[in-house]
Amino acid sequence: xxxxxxxxxxxxxxxxxxxxxxxxxxxxxxxxxFLGLVAYYSTLIPSFGSFQVASIVNNGTPIVFLAVAQAVxxxxxxxxxxxxxxxxxxxxTAARLMEGQSFEVTLVIAVFxxxxxxxxxxxIGWIITVSNVPDIVITLxxxxxxxxxxxxxxxxxxxxxxxxFRWMFTGSVRGIGSNPxxxxxxxxxxxxxxxxxxxxxxSGLSLYAVGSDATAAYLSGIRAARVKIISYAVGGGFAALxxxxxxxxxxxxxxxxxxxxxxxxSVAAIVLGGVALTGGIGSLIAVIPAGLILFFLSPILTAxxxxxxxxxxxxxxxxxxxxxVTGLIEWRRQxxx
Amino acid sequence: MTEPSPSLLAADGIAKRYGPVVxxxxxxxxxxxxxxxxxxxxNGAGKSTLVKILSAVIPSxxxxxxxxxxxxxxxxxxxxxxxxxxxxxxxxxxxxDLSLAQNLRISRLDKDDVLPWLExxxxxxxxxxxxxxxxxxxxxxxxxxxxxxxRDPQLLMLDEITAALTTDQAEYVFDVMxxxxxxxxxxxxxxxxxxxxxxxxDQATILRNGTDVAHLALEGVDEAELVTAMLGExxxxxxxxxxxxPTATSPSAPTVTxxxxxxxxxxxxxxxxxxxxxxxxxxxxxxxxxGLTALEGQGQDELFQLLSGDHRPSAGELxxxxxxxxxxxxxxxxxxxxxxxxxxxxxxxxxQRSVRENLSTPLYNxxxxxxxxxxxxxxxxxRAVARLDIDVRAGSQVQRLSGGNxxxxxxxxxxxxxxxxxxxxxxxxxxxIQTKSQIYDLLKEVAAEGAAVFLYTSELREIxxxxxRVLVMYAGRIxxxxxxxxxxxxxxxxxxxxxxxxxx
Numbered sequence: 001x002x003x004x005x006x007x008x009x010x011x012x013x014x015x016x017x018x019x020x021x022x023x024x025x026x027x028x029x030x031x032x033x034f035l036g037l038v039a040y041y042s043t044l045i046p047s048f049g050s051f052q053v054a055s056i057v058n059n060g061t062p063i064v065f066l067a068v069a070q071a072v073x074x075x076x077x078x079x080x081x082x083x084x085x086x087x088x089x090x091x092x093t094a095a096r097l098m099e100g101q102s103f104e105v106t107l108v109i110a111v112f113x114x115x116x117x118x119x120x121x122x123x124i125g126w127i128i129t130v131s132n133v134p135d136i137v138i139t140l141x142x143x144x145x146x147x148x149x150x151x152x153x154x155x156x157x158x159x160x161x162x163x164x165f166r167w168m169f170t171g172s173v174r175g176i177g178s179n180p181x182x183x184x185x186x187x188x189x190x191x192x193x194x195x196x197x198x199x200x201x202x203s204g205l206s207l208y209a210v211g212s213d214a215t216a217a218y219l220s221g222i223r224a225a226r227v228k229i230i231s232y233a234v235g236g237g238f239a240a241l242x243x244x245x246x247x248x249x250x251x252x253x254x255x256x257x258x259x260x261x262x263x264x265x266s267v268a269a270i271v272l273g274g275v276a277l278t279g280g281i282g283s284l285i286a287v288i289p290a291g292l293i294l295f296f297l298s299p300i301l302t303a304x305x306x307x308x309x310x311x312x313x314x315x316x317x318x319x320x321x322x323x324x325v326t327g328l329i330e331w332r333r334q335x336x337x
Numbered sequence: 338m339t340e341p342s343p344s345l346l347a348a349d350g351i352a353k354r355y356g357p358v359v360x361x362x363x364x365x366x367x368x369x370x371x372x373x374x375x376x377x378x379x380n381g382a383g384k385s386t387l388v389k390i391l392s393a394v395i396p397s398x399x400x401x402x403x404x405x406x407x408x409x410x411x412x413x414x415x416x417x418x419x420x421x422x423x424x425x426x427x428x429x430x431x432x433x434d435l436s437l438a439q440n441l442r443i444s445r446l447d448k449d450d451v452l453p454w455l456e457x458x459x460x461x462x463x464x465x466x467x468x469x470x471x472x473x474x475x476x477x478x479x480x481x482x483x484x485x486x487x488r489d490p491q492l493l494m495l496d497e498i499t500a501a502l503t504t505d506q507a508e509y510v511f512d513v514m515x516x517x518x519x520x521x522x523x524x525x526x527x528x529x530x531x532x533x534x535x536x537x538x539d540q541a542t543i544l545r546n547g548t549d550v551a552h553l554a555l556e557g558v559d560e561a562e563l564v565t566a567m568l569g570e571x572x573x574x575x576x577x578x579x580x581x582x583p584t585a586t587s588p589s590a591p592t593v594t595x596x597x598x599x600x601x602x603x604x605x606x607x608x609x610x611x612x613x614x615x616x617x618x619x620x621x622x623x624x625x626x627x628g629l630t631a632l633e634g635q636g637q638d639e640l641f642q643l644l645s646g647d648h649r650p651s652a653g654e655l656x657x658x659x660x661x662x663x664x665x666x667x668x669x670x671x672x673x674x675x676x677x678x679x680x681x682x683x684x685x686x687x688x689q690r691s692v693r694e695n696l697s698t699p700l701y702n703x704x705x706x707x708x709x710x711x712x713x714x715x716x717x718x719x720r721a722v723a724r725l726d727i728d729v730r731a732g733s734q735v736q737r738l739s740g741g742n743x744x745x746x747x748x749x750x751x752x753x754x755x756x757x758x759x760x761x762x763x764x765x766x767x768x769x770i771q772t773k774s775q776i777y778d779l780l781k782e783v784a785a786e787g788a789a790v791f792l793y794t795s796e797l798r799e800i801x802x803x804x805x806r807v808l809v810m811y812a813g814r815i816x817x818x819x820x821x822x823x824x825x826x827x828x829x830x831x832x833x834x835x836x837x838x839x840x841x
Contacts, residue, residue, distance in 0.1 A: 212432045
């Protein structure tokens with residue numbers, strides 16, 4: 001008996017492979033699915049080229065960042081319905097402040113909006129920890145509050161931004177073009193840094209710890225309340241990044257967009273990206289293609305000749321299927337052990 | 338002993354209550370420098386609560402803690418660690434979804450900090466990239482210990498660390514404990530295995546009902562003395578009097594023989610569940626009250642989950658009236674007449690609904706009863722209320738009833754629904770003595786009417802009062818069986834510790 005358990009602790013080649021598959025298999029699979037879909041799309045569209053790629057990457061940027069925001073919070077054991085509202089609020093605030101300003105000034109404004117949003121959402125996290133009211137209730141409230149503030153900041157669609165700022169997110173001073181690189185590079189760098197922080201540092205790992213087993217984390221000397229507030233702050237920062245991307249793409253702000261739909265998209269994206277809604281499991285790297293797929297699904301289906309309502313049905317079925325696959329994998333693993 | 342030796346830790350008058358339940362009344366504990374100190378007591382004496390308070394996992398209601406003579410305010414686990422206390426808790430404090438290396442990182446430790454200790458425990462080759470949920474429980478305990486040692490604490494607290502370990506693994510732990518003492522540090526050791534305690538420990542503090550009742554130097558003390566100290570001299574006369582009601586007429590010995598001819602209603606044949614239940618067999622006959630007792634965590638919880646249809650055995654079989662039980666959920670077990678009164682009353686009841694509604698819930702199982710009950714069923718609910726002597730006036734919400742009355746409702750549900758076999762898991766925990774005796778009477782009545790009762794209890798003194806026969810469980814096995822009438826607390830406690838005298 002002892003011999004068996006000793007052997008199980010030393011890892012053979014096969015076990016290393018299986019472990020890699022278990023830890024990164026989902027990430028790998030979602031990337032593969034994304035690239036497969038792009039390849040399939042290119043056969044559907046005769047004129048497929050850099051314009052289509054740029055369109056996917058650039059217009060997918062807000063949903064990717066919003067999904068990362070949601071992922072950080074869900075991994076730490078929470079859920080934030082307010083991220084969509086925060087996206088709208090930061091987008092219209094930036095549009096209003098940036099109108100007619102030079103590139104340098106818009107950069108300063110962007111940094112200000114980023115930190116203000118992080119602070120604001122940290123406050124939401126703080127309210128959750130002191131009130132002991134479930135995350136889903138408090139953030140449902142914050143969704144409407146953010147949306148309301150956004151409407152008072154910018155009652156009618158408008159505002160503006162600098163050309164340089166538009167280039168940063170779209171590779172074009174007019175917000176439309178064939179250059180996917182600035183957005184791709186920004187997503188890569190920002191998400192890689194965030195993923196490194198969450199996977200390799202003590203403060204980042206604390207998020208996984210609290211989401212995985214709050215009691216064990218507490219016994220290990222982790223302060224769960226602080227970790228929760230940090231997760232909401234980081235999530236707020238990413239929601240602001242999504243909002244800024246939105247402003248850069250549209251060149252203006254629009255507070256009549258309802259943030260709740262965006263929130264639901266972010267939840268759908270993290271589910272597809274393999275983040276467990278129960279917390280503690282998930283990779284930010286997998287959230288990138290998941291967000292892009294979600295954005296990209298309706299153009300594909302349109303190209304295939306499916307009408308828009310059909311696209312929504314397929315999106316819904318896809319999310320349920322993904323959840324069922326996750327459950328099946330977990331069930332098989334438990335049966336094996 | 339009166340000479341003031343330098344004390345490392347002095348806890349004074351520690352008290353803690355959870356609502357109406359008193360976990361610690363007033364406990365004193367003094368651990369000297371360079372000693373292995375045992376903290377002993379029966380189930381529910383307050384050992385784990387005291388450890389959690391000293392680790393600052395839960396706050397105490399009153400009392401003071403001093404470390405090296407300095408009063409320490411321990412508010413969060415980090416304070417306790419900073420004061421030089423490291424704890425290995427009963428449940429592993431490792432994050433299941435992270436790798437071992439990641440777990441060390443969140444504890445601000447490095448592989449190299451724990452490796453020397455792991456090598457001592459024959460775990461030097463362990464792969465730190467393993468995910469915690471894939472590592473066997475015993476190894477996790479040792480990892481937890483290595484992690485605690487790496488913090489280089491003045492006081493190492495070990496709560497039931499050996500319970501999950503094999504003999505050779507336990508030896509590693511003992512070596513480490515002795516070395517810790519030789520370094521002039523101290524260990525607080527909690528174990529149900531009294532042999533280990535006598536081998537290792539220098540001093541002992543014994544808790545009973547939340548109070549420290551004895552402080553002993555362990556040299557020259559034997560196991561029997563420890564058992565006596567844990568149980569106390571307190572007599573059970575009041576209890577005997579309360580229970581000696583006219584309904585309990587026939588002495589136990591003849592009852593056993595009269596049941597021998599009755600059909601077996603529930604039988605377990607070499608039943609296993611993972612590594613928790615390791616080959617349990619027994620037979621329960623009509624009209625019999627079969628007792629079961631064990632120390633905490635010996636597989637009794639899992640055995641009751643099996644019997645109530647919550648899990649299926651991984652090996653072996655359960656027979657109900659001679660037919661194999663294929664339960665996918667408790668629903669299937671209940672259909673076969675096998676009903677459970679669980680340990681946690683709150684989870685068994687609908688706390689915000691009335692007594693009557695709670696009593697009728699099992700009757701709503703049939704689709705034809707979704708809207709209203711038949712008249713005879715209403716009458717059955719009425720009879721159950723009358724029989725249980727529940728005060729229905731305060732019963733608009735079950736959560737407002739006292740614990741004892743709530744327990745009566747959990748039993749009463751099945752009286753209204755009807756059953757063949759009643760499984761009771763520690764039904765009298767935290768209940769006043771009068772209600773206890775009513776519950777005893779009730780169990781005897783249902784048995785006299787032809788039902789079978791399987792009763793797990795952590796209160797040993799209940800067994801001769803209620804049961805016909807008693808089983809004792811240890812490490813997932815039945816290690817002892819005897820007629821309940823002749824069972825004394827000493828015999829049962831000795832058997833529950835799996836000491837040799839029991840089987841001899």
